[in-house]
Amino acid sequence: MAMKTLTLNGSTVEFEPGQTILEVARAHGVHIPTLCYLDGCTATGACRICVVEVKGARSLVASCSTPAEGGMDICTDSERVRQSRRLTIELLLASGNHNCITCEMSGDCTLQDLAYSYGVDTIRFPNTPQPHAKEDMNPFIIRDFSRCILCSRCVQSCQEVQVNRAISNGYRGPTAKIIAGCDQRYDQSDCVFCGQCVQACPVGALIEKKGRFQGRAKDVDKVRTTCPYCGVGCQLWLHVKDGRIVKVTGVEDGAPNKGRLCVKGRFGYDFIYSDERNKTPLIKENGEFREASWEEALDLVANKFREIIEKHGSDAVAGVSCARSLNEDSYQMQKLFRAVFKTNNIDHCART
């Protein structure tokens, strides 16, 4: 389709018909703050943070949900726009609990960042407490409704990204709440604990319980890796503090998962810290395992394999490699069997 033009902060820019004002601005490197907007999902226009001024329009418009039109004259950062955003932030802060001191999201919170960058340091409205009790029953996700700003990104991540259809917007007016099913606990609803809602939450309303008080954004290093479960190969950010994983999130722009994870990838990481790990080489004697040094255990295995190969031939030994472990480990094991033991008796569970 033929490109059209509009005026963006005084400059003439081209756009494709069908693009929203937000998309046009982003395409031209103009930053418009957003809160409820979730990439790739239907824009809801709920939060009003992304409002811009369009010359001739009756009121400010939400850039995320307003289609760009040829000839529009748009200002994304006028005083009128800034004042409106300040008011919106002030109203959000006046509703519910936005004390950041122990909030897990402090330092990684869109609302906190907005309040700071727009200098909202006084709130002229009385605080409206939020009426819904915190849900803290399951071991994975805490739902703290007092911090919820009803942006509905969680709903979109559930409905449109993961298509698990477990949560939606419930009730109305001052009692509005994000609900699972007919307002059930997550663990008693159709929720499958993918945790995409937690990842989408821009504030501290949805929190990962395992990582609570273990380290916030400023305390952790993010290390990219690949999930240890199924064959999709999702890309993970490991949030690491003092050598320990405290949280896992999806790599938003990473292939193949584009930020998405499932329950196992997101919450199934801490098995490595189990006390039940094998920690030393073990040798069985008289039916019981005893601890051994590497030297002793390696010598024993090498001697035993040598003895069996000498006595019965190379094909009397066989090995099964691990489809969970690294490529480099499987390579090394087949090399050991082929080049050293001189047998092709090496396999793994590809067939099962």
Next chain:
Amino acid sequence: MTNSFGEFGKARMFFVIGSNMTEAHPVAATFLKNAVMNGAKLILVDPRKQPLANFADIHAQIKVGSDIAFLNGIMHVLITEDLYDKEFVASCTAGFEDLKKTVMAYPPERAAEISGVSADMIRDIARMLASVKPAMLCYTLGITEHTCGKNNVMSTANLQMLLGNMGVESGGVNPLRGQNNVQGACDMGALPNVFPGYQQVANPDARAKFEKAWGVKDLPAKPGLMIPQMMEGLADGKVKAFWVFGENLANTEPDIAKVEHELASAEFLVCQDIFPTETTRFADVIFPSAGWSEDDGTFTNSERRVSRVRKVSQPPALAMPNWWIFKEIARRFGHDWASSSGEELWDNEISALAPALAGVKYGRIEQDGLQWPVPDDEHPGTAFLHKEGKFTCGLGVFTAVEWTPPAEVPDEEYPLVLSTGRRLYHYHTRTQTGRSGLDYLLPEETADMSSADAEALGILSGEMVKVRSRRGEITVKAKVTPQVPQGMVWMAFHFRDACANWLTNPVFDPATQTAEYKACAVRIEKI
């Protein structure tokens, strides 16, 4: 997979057979569901009303083990109604006449009788498949875990070639691999017939190449044993020493009683693992391994993408990287191996020896991984294979196959079919998920059964029952669910006591030695 997860979003039609994607590959399923919500068609072929059934345009609830008859029936319609891609068949394939001859014996009425799917639905599916191009075919272990697993796979390929859906974006035959690095373990040559990069051990040139690279002589030419043969070798004394790295065979192999007898028969058993398991009980020596996130390396996913895996902490106590353990054993046999890290192993050995991985180097996969084949350092990787209908061997060869029933079918004594699989909240034998708190979401196994069968047996949902096969019996909670059709029981293998593998049948596809986990005969008894 011939194609990629990234193509799901653009696909116009999916044919999903034997894949419980929302539970076994949940993130892949999200992309499929997105496409369906945007108008793509979904034909689901599965005996159970699994979660994807809610998104399907057609759900063909075939009987367990009837896949070939069903697929041949579809191909019968495509050929007799002249709906197949004649241009693709003529220019890119061979063996069409043989295929035609075979599938002509499967008119929809006969396919319907075997599969339990109506002849009309078979015709509808064929016509729908012919009406949209391309379609992505996805399968998982519902196709492979049969005594006719290889032929099942052949049938899916026959269908996609007949439809001309190969070598194109958002088409292809796409097996979703079950484990994070099962593709990689194959690519690395942890298979009895091939070196890394699928170079045949029987080929003297390949052997010469690896002899030179590894500085050894006389690499063995004869393909080795596959797992079931190794296990039987333990029992009959042909295999004396057995090394099990990171597998819990005592729970994962069919017929646990038989498997444990085999493991107990080993003259010398080495286990290398991060946890004590039901299998390590039989070990003579246990090597403690570094686990995920305790070593640097790579995994290769279903779409052939080699991605980095990074170390963030030391393994506990004396546990060591797996490659180091193998290297130390080699050293004790007088072999000094140079590589001393994942990066050295990959960049200096693997990538140098496997032509499809020649262009994959650690330096290139810092961010997104690369999809093989990547023949050189400039190559961007390959999202889908067989581009423009050019297959690896030239033409795509149709392999006509006849339907064969499962080895054990229900009878008076064992009137139900047991089929097995994986559930969302657990992974295999729970060595990982059982230690990550996921038991909270699924604390026990159930025998999933239809209300019709439960009613006939006087069983209520939640009641403990006995499930018995010719191999063994377990006591497990019954779960009456509309997911499961009459005549079927469905179970997983996550929990030891109620593990389906006490019951499953140790019979295997003759070519691949894949066990028939998807079909055996059982009966359920009220306690």
